[in-house]
Amino acid sequence: MHPRNRYKKDYNFDVLAAANPNLKPFVKVSREKHTIDFSDAKAVIELNKAMLYCDYQLKHWSLPAGYLCPPIPGRLDYIHHLADLLFNTNNNRKPKAGSVKALDLGTGASLVYPILGNREYDWHFISSDIDPVSIKNCQAIIDGNRLENIETRQQDNAKNYFNNIIQKHELIDITLCNPPFHSSQQDADKGTSRKWQNLNKSATRSADEKLAKDSNNRQRSSAVKLNFGGQNAELFCDGGEVTFVRRMINESKYFQQQVLWFSCLISKKENLKPLKQTLKKAGVTISKTVTMAQGNKTSRFIAWTFKTPEQQRDWSKQRFS
Structure with a gap:
């Protein structure tokens, strides 16, 4: 994990359970260590609550049934x-407190990236999503915790990313996105089965029925449920990840004067090659691929800018000093 990731060591379940007593029934001993069953959706949600309550001083956080429950350590990385990336752009200096404005595209119902970015670095955040239920839940989290530097914006057109969200003359320092990486419900179900196998769980019909009942999620008919949940728009889109990110890159051209850095998570290494070709065709000035490791899992994101190094320095002087 990143050197500054507070979760690079084992969870302190005693402290976390004290912050959220609802976590305690899910804590068990395995191989002489305290842990939880990470295939249990309820356990994962209570663990997230505990981390947000204990480490980020939140008083209220909840999810609608069946919505994506993100693993916080990976999101924090x-x-x-x-x-x-912003430190390096700013001549290896931390931008002054409150100077960074970030945009989270498709923030989901959890508001996890804006919470982490705001609490760790005092970034201001715009949280956008096309799903009104997600926006409503994010606003409830904001109101319940008085997160004054985070605002929600509803995207009304599924074909748009930055259009209708970034306002005229508004400047954004960094954008981020965790895209839907499956191409269909069937593809998502296959990914779910692999996830269950990695968690040493058998994908039985009885387990599926239990999870469906617990989440009250009648929109999904997959053979197995993800322990982290997820609605259709969170999990898949036509054309999959490559098509989704290609459209984002192409639309970013029209906002190159208003945004310093664009970025997006990429789930599969083999998707990097076609996306790098799209970045080149779009005329970006600089692109980067950053690899992240959490245990046995490797993930990555791409970042791109249309600004020259000199333009980046000028931006930093005006925005971060």
């Missing part, structure tokens, strides 16, 4: 690496 993305934030830290984006911070490094």
